[in-house]
Amino acid sequence: MKTVxxxxxxxxIGSRLAKALLADYEVCGLVREPLHREYIADFQDMLRLVPxxxxxxxxxxxxxTIQPDLVYHLAAYYTGAHGGQExxxxxxxxxxxxxxxxxxxxxxxxxxxxxxxxxxxHYQGADYCPVNLYAATKQAFSDLLAYYxxxxxxxxxxxxxxxxxxxxxxxxxxLNVVKRAVKTGEKVTFSSGNIPYDxxxxxxAVSAFRLAGERLxxxxxxxxxxxxxxxxxxxxxxxxxxxxxxxxxTLNAGWGERPAAEREMSELIRLYxxxxxxxxxxxxEEGLRSLCRDS
Numbered sequence: 001m002k003t004v005x006x007x008x009x010x011x012x013i014g015s016r017l018a019k020a021l022l023a024d025y026e027v028c029g030l031v032r033e034p035l036h037r038e039y040i041a042d043f044q045d046m047l048r049l050v051p052x053x054x055x056x057x058x059x060x061x062x063x064x065t066i067q068p069d070l071v072y073h074l075a076a077y078y079t080g081a082h083g084g085q086e087x088x089x090x091x092x093x094x095x096x097x098x099x100x101x102x103x104x105x106x107x108x109x110x111x112x113x114x115x116x117x118x119x120x121x122h123y124q125g126a127d128y129c130p131v132n133l134y135a136a137t138k139q140a141f142s143d144l145l146a147y148y149x150x151x152x153x154x155x156x157x158x159x160x161x162x163x164x165x166x167x168x169x170x171x172x173x174x175l176n177v178v179k180r181a182v183k184t185g186e187k188v189t190f191s192s193g194n195i196p197y198d199x200x201x202x203x204x205a206v207s208a209f210r211l212a213g214e215r216l217x218x219x220x221x222x223x224x225x226x227x228x229x230x231x232x233x234x235x236x237x238x239x240x241x242x243x244x245x246x247x248x249x250t251l252n253a254g255w256g257e258r259p260a261a262e263r264e265m266s267e268l269i270r271l272y273x274x275x276x277x278x279x280x281x282x283x284x285e286e287g288l289r290s291l292c293r294d295s
Contacts, residue, residue, distance in 0.1 A: 001026055002217065005066055007101065008074030009047070012169050013116070013161075013205060015039035017072060020206050022046055028066050030059070030075070038170065054092065056100040063104040070112045070213050071105060073098065080261070082133045094137035099144050106153040112216040113156045114209055117142060119198065119227075125267040132263065149223035157212040160227045160272055165287065166202030167294035175199070178240055179292060182249045189254035191261070193237025196268040198229050201282035208278050215276070227272040230280060239284070246285050247292040 002025055008014035009029030018027045018040065028048040037044060050066060052058040077093035079086045105113065120135040121128055130136040148154040165175050181188045208228045215221060234242065237255060244251055282290075 002069040003028060003066060004070045004072060004213065005030065005063075005068035006072045006074060007097075008072075008076065009049070010036045010038075010040055011074065012039055012166075012171055013164060013202065013209075014072070014074040016166070016202050017074070017206050017209050018047060019043055020210060028068060030062055039168070054097060056103065059097070059100040060104040060107060063101075063108045063110060067108065068110055070114065070217055071101070071110060072209060072213065073101060073113055073115045076116075076134075076138070078134050080132055080134070087133065090133055090137045094134070095140050095144070098141040102144060102148050102154065106148055111155055112213075113145070113154055114212045114216060115141075115145065115156060115158045116161050116209075117158055119160050119162055119269045120265065122267075122269045122271060123263055123265065125269060125271075127271070131265060146223060155216060155219075155221050156223050157216055157221045157275070158223070158225045159208055159212060159275065160225065160269075161205060162198030162200050162227075162229050162233075164202050164205050165199055165291060167290055169202070174236070174240070175243065175288075175291060178243060178251060182244075182251055185252065187252040187254055189257040190236070190240075191258050191264070192256050193240070194235050195260075195264060195266050196233050197236040197239045198233045198268070199239060199284070200228055200230055200280065201284075201287040204228070204280040204282050207281070208275050211278050212275050225272045226275040226278075227270065228274065228278075229270070230284065233268065234284070239288075242285065243288040243292070246289055249292065 004021055004025045005028045006014050006018055007030050009018050021027050030052050031049045050062045052062050077089045117138045118135055120131040121139045123129040123131045145156055149156050169176060205228055
């Protein structure tokens with residue numbers, strides 16, 4: 001049985017990927033204290049969790065000990081706005097830790113990496129224009145990765161992920177905010193809601209990562225970039241209204257009562273192909289039904 005290592009295994013996407021892979025792989029994860037167990041509590045005993053402290057030495061020891069066949073790098077620190085306190089966290093988590101991971105993989109001859117990045121590096125559809133510092137740090141890691149792949153030290157598949165949603169998700173994402181507000185009756189204010197809202201169900205995101213990993217293990221890809229997106233995205237307002245309609249819910253919504261975010265993503269980003277052989281299976285309508293069935 002091959003071994004996969006997931007960074008960000010305690011997060012929503014990482015945990016769902018880990019659970020999906022358990023039947024076919026030994027699944028390991030790099031974790032930092034304090035360990036957040038919310039998403040992995042029901043299957044933590046089936047995982048091999050290896051602590052790291054953020055230094056190169058600890059990452060190297062973990063990679064050397066685990067000797068994974070494939071690494072999924074999903075760990076990231078996100079903040080939309082930033083100040084003096086957030087900047088070191090963005091640099092440490094999104095650049096330094098990633099650089100240590102790449103160097104440790106190279107030193108331990110671990111050849112394959114699947115990496116999740118953001119569409120927010122493409123403000124207004126540009127080839128590269130970061131929306132915020134978070135997006136800039138994600139691109140910085142991609143630039144580091146290019147050195148290792150161009151030098152023949154690693155092979156990689158980068159997946160540009162749109163927003164994700166699904167059952168068991170407790171992140172403060174807009175659909176979860178709407179779901180909570182429906183129950184409490186609180187008002188939710190929005191901007192116009194006319195921006196494209198690229199949202200993909202977690203099961204489809206997991207299947208894209210799994211497929212990319214399988215192809216990497218077969219020796220495919222060098223430094224290929226793919227986009228994991230729905231076939232026909234709606235606007236944010238259309239998505240929220242569809243969610244309410246198919247679940248027969250009402251929301252106290254204030255459309256147009258909030259100013260648009262600075263550097264808001266108002267363009268539909270389609271710069272890369274979808275992963276070869278990957279087709280999303282969950283329709284938005286059914287996904288929104290299942291989201292509201294989940295307590």
